[in-house]
Amino acid sequence: MTKVTLTVNGRRMSADCDDRTILVNFIRDKLALTGTHVGCDTTQCGACVVHMDGKSVKSCSVLAVQANGSEITTIEGVAADGELHPVQAAFKENHGLQCGFCTPGMVMTSIDMIRRHGGQLDEATVRHELEGNICRCTGYHNIVKSVLSAAADMNAKQAAE
Structure with a gap:
């Protein structure tokens, strides 16, 4: 067992874990932050995206x-003062979600994408950037619309x- 200490959503948190524990399971099981979802465990679906030291990672x-x-930073840490993050608000306003399983990863990926591109996005760029995130419900149209609206x-x- 190893003690792992992280600053998560602005709070310093520590817990013991096995050396083989992946970050998504540590966040969910040890820190009880269940907004980050476990999808494929093979980096293909993007449901587990969080920001680590300011950059999105699976x-x-x-x-x-x-x-x-x-x-x-997890999905629980992007809203501020009771207000949704602009990307979360855009997903809500533009119907960028259906079942919601992929939504936390989509939102976290989109926040980083907007930051990296300075908000200067077009549909082709958004679609390309979201290739690592799988959504089985929406067909992506409203997700892309949400990202462009938020940007x-x-x-x-x-x-x-």
Whole structure:
């Protein structure tokens, strides 16, 4: 057993785990943050995406011990002051979800995508960037629409500041 200490959603958290424990299971089972979903355990579906040290990662591809000392943001940590993150709000407004299983990973991937591209996105870029996230319900149309809407909203707010 190894003690792993992370800063998760702004809070320092520690727990003991086996050296083979993957980060997604550590987050869900040891830290009781169940918004991050376990899909395939093989990095193909994207349901487990979190931000580690500011970048999106598939948490099923990282051992918890590898993340020791890192700053992690999960889906539970993106809303602020009772307000949905602009990407979460756009998914809600544009019907970018159906069953909701892939939604946390889609939202986390989209937040990072918007940050990396400075909000300058087009449909082709969004579709390409989301290739690592699988949705079996929506056909992606409203997910892409949601990401583009969020990017536009975030750009407008930034320009107004």
